[in-house]
Amino acid sequence: MINNENFSEVLYIDLTHKKFWIKNRPELFSKYIGGTGVATQLLFEECPEHTEPLSPENPIIFAVSPFTGVYPFASKTIAMFKSPHTGDLGESHAGGRSAVAIKMAGYGAIVIKGKCDMPIYLVIKDRKVEFRNANTLWGMKSSFTVGDVIRANEKDPGMRSIMRIGQAGENLVSYAAVVTETYRHFGRMGLGAVFGSKMLKGLMISGKKIIDLTHKKNYITTYKEIYDKAVDSPVMKKYHDLGTAGNIKSLNLMGALPTRNLKAASFEGADKISGEHIAENFLGRRVACSHCPTGCIHLAVLREPYEDEPYFYKTTMVGYDYELVYALGSMVGISNPEDMLKLIDIVEKYCLDSMTTGVVLSWATEAMEKKLITIADTDGITLGWGNLNAYMAVVDRIVSQPNDFYKALAKGVDFASKKYGGKDFALAFGKNEMAGYHTGVAAYIGFTIGARHSHLDNAGYSIDQNEMINEKPSPEEVVDKLIKEESLRQILSSIAICFFARGIYSVELVSKAMATMGIDKSPDELMKCGREILKEKYRFKVREGFAFEKLNIPKRIFELRAAAGMIDEAFFNQAIKYAKKQLIDTV
Amino acid sequence: MFACTRRAGKGGLSNSSIGIQSQGGMSNGFSVIICRSCFNPPCAAVCPTTALTEKPDRGVIFNSSRCIGCGNCEKACVVKAVFWNDTENKPAICVHCGFCVKFCPHDVLQMTKD
Structure with missing residues (x-):
């Protein structure tokens, strides 16, 4: 039983010595509330000055808040760390079941430090941390498979959160992501690489706590007030119906949709990758994060025929959002929705930041157009707008990094353009x-x-x-x-x-x-x-x-x-x- | 699940007697698990203290004071609808009050009279 006013416990995990301990930090939560406020302070406490982001000293901090598990939409976990991509503040928010699971396990925040000497995944429940051998999971081509294995190995289905990295994080791509519940991500700033640098393949967390509230009656009425606002809201309806991809058409019409590395701001193929078109032709399922009544996560059904056998299809569910449709659609000149879904799927398998990957691909395409890079750099691949196979081959190599060019691409457009030129069309801000x-x-x-x-x-x-x-x-x-x-x-x-x-x-x-x-x-x-x-x-x-x-x-x-x-x-x-x-x- | 616990004015999930589970990962959709009020309920059949007794028409009635938390009922339920309240160490079984129905925004749940 935990009293909500005291839910300020922080779980510390030392991966180097495979130790863990819990400290109550009420002063931190009463001053800084929770989430970002608390995580920032923990970052100051745990991250020494000028730490190398991929060194054991860089902490991974997850924080939730008093609202988590109590009020609707308090579905997010705030992750904080020093970013290997930008070199300073790394902050990423993800939902899925992560926030509720952390709170139900009894914690307001989790701090992970050090580096493990072998691939590991953590199981955090019952006030303990267990270290599980992840040797067999390390190097798996698809992060989906990693999720399947952890799901099968562990208990508490329906109540747990499973975070994991893909090969991108293992190979320290500076914009590698962490995926949770398969379709939600700590996408940006390279948290996946920080996990990878610690040999941390993932973690499972679950619990079933009760949260006592000071004013029960007020809680029930305030909850209903918030809930009613949510279901009556036209904004929420839009997110439920079409998802965030519902914005593609309007942004295209107003001339604000970045296309082909921002050579244009509207895309002639926008209608075919719009939220409406994808919903009508591909939408297979909607999912919500824990404690969200909206359910904005839209999964498209991608049916890929096998080349050598008739009527043989591989069916995959692919999550799509506005930013993915922009980055892996209009930004790279892909107007065929199936091609876009295939590109999204491979980016997800590797667990890369999809937004950064799209901009990296579009920069590289333009750099090749302008002959700043050649096929000698790209390992024989000719990049071209909308050329799916070339893009998939490049994504493979961003992860495997077979040469200097791909090592540079694996650090983002700011780094790559400093080395190869093309700074004026390297579309990154603050890196x-x-x-x-x-x-x-x-x-x-x-x-x-x-x-x-x-x-x-x-x-x-x-x-x-x-x-x-x-x-x-x-x-x-x-x-x-x-x-x-x-x-x-x-x-x-x-x-x-x-x-x-x-x-x-x-x-x-x-x-x-x-x-x-x-x-x-x-x-x-x-x-x-x-x-x-x-x-x-x-x-x-x-x-x-x-x-x-x-x-x-x-x-x-x-x-x-x-x-x-x-x-x-x-x-x-x-x-x-x-x-x-x-x-x-x-x- | 939150609504079920909130009925008692609490936050969290421990008292919940409705369970939502994926059918093998998020892409496969979800199942809603609640007590089906079966005839000849297996949970009541294995209760050693008559904390769980069969209702005259169907389903069970739970008397918390008689419950010793042995867990037989949880194991016996064929659809795993006997959830466990970790705080009190006793079963949490749906009483079909309908509170959760008010908080499903997508009309998945319905309260009807048989």
């Missing part, structure tokens, strides 16, 4: 490959100044579509808005909810829900906390050497008309200059 929004200047300012260089940090694309048109803000005002939004989102990621529910969880509602759990934080205190957490994240970035001056900003974004018009480089630079004053000089 993190771009998300699928060529909406206007605010999107790119957002990618650049977001603490984890994600469109989800501050939703610059939303400012492009609203304020930029209605209010015509100055560069400084844009940055102020982005920072305000990012500060607010620190609260949401500290209560570890899915950002899709951000319209439901106003600061006032968060405060009200906290009160039912005996946590006393007013909306103003929460806003202050959000700002403080953002500051702490930037403190880590700066400590690890982050500086805006060091960043390469690809000129391509200023050359192609965005949805809101041409992007003014002077406006962008002025914004970054101001952002530096607000975010770095104040640290």
Whole structure:
């Protein structure tokens, strides 16, 4: 039995000595709430300055919140680590069953340190950590098989979370991902490589705790209030019906869909890879994360005929989301939905960050067009827009890294373009490959100044579509808005909810829900906390050497008309200059 | 599953007497497992203390004070619908109250009178 007010226990795991211990950290959770707030502090505690991200000293931190297991949409686990891809803050959010499982196992956070001397997977349950031999799983071609084996070997079906890496993580691709429940990911920033560097093939976690709440009646009514908002919400309906891929058509129409390495911002093949077309022709199943009433995970059925036998099909379920359709569809010029699903599937098998992989492929295609790289570099492969077989062969080699070129590709476009040229079309910001929004200047300012260089940090694309048109803000005002939004989102990621529910969880509602759990934080205190957490994240970035001056900003974004018009480089630079004053000089 | 536990004003999953499980991985879909109120229930047949007794028409009724937590009922249920409340170390069996139906947003669950 755990009392929710005290769910502040942190599980520490030392992989080097195969030891574990539990420490109660109530002061940490009462000040920083949970999720991102707590994980950032643990990162400071556990990650020494200038640690090599692939060294044993880099910690892996998972954190959940008081909301987890108690309120809807508190489905996310916040992972924090030093990123092998960007070289500073690594933060990634994933759902599936992970968050609920961590909470049900009895923990507010988990810290994994050290490096194992053999491939291992962890089983975390019953207040223990068991170390399982993963020798046989290491080197398996498909991460799906790894999941199947762990599922068969372990107990508690229906209640457990199984995280695992694929060959990409084993081979230390800097943008290797961790997959959980097969279709959810800690996708970005290279957590998979950190797992791989520790010989950690995966982990299973489960439990069945009871959470006592201070105000039972208020809890039941507040829960119903949130639940009703969720099922009545038109936004949630959209996510349920078409999923995030429902945005492809609208972004294409407005001229914001990055196509062929951002040579264009609309794609003639967009209709065939749109959410509508895929749902009508391929949708096989919807899945939800634990405690989410929406169910935005859409699985497409891919039927691939065998070449040599008639009427013989291999049927696979492939998860698709907006960012995957952009990165492995329009960005690489693939308009055939089956080709796109095949490419998504192989990226999933290896457990790579699909967004980064798409941008890497599109950069390499353009670099080959411009003769910066040749078939001598690509091991005989001729890349071409929409050429699925070439892309699949390149993805194989990003994982196997047979030569220097692929070793460079396995580090992302920022690294590869420094070596081979093509910096002006290497579409990464803060070394993190771009998300699928060529909406206007605010999107790119957002990618650049977001603490984890994600469109989800501050939703610059939303400012492009609203304020930029209605209010015509100055560069400084844009940055102020982005920072305000990012500060607010620190609260949401500290209560570890899915950002899709951000319209439901106003600061006032968060405060009200906290009160039912005996946590006393007013909306103003929460806003202050959000700002403080953002500051702490930037403190880590700066400590690890982050500086805006060091960043390469690809000129391509200023050359192609965005949805809101041409992007003014002077406006962008002025914004970054101001952002530096607000975010770095104040640290 | 959360709704079932929440009926008692608690968070978490320990009291839940409805279980959702994949049919071998997320891609294969899900099963909903609850007590089917069978005739001649095997769980009542193996209860040593009459904590579980057969209801006159069908199904079982559970008297928690008589339960010693031996676990025979959990093993006996053919569809594994006797869940276990780890906090109290006693079975959690669906009483068909219908609270969970209110919280399924996709009409998977239904409450009907036979």
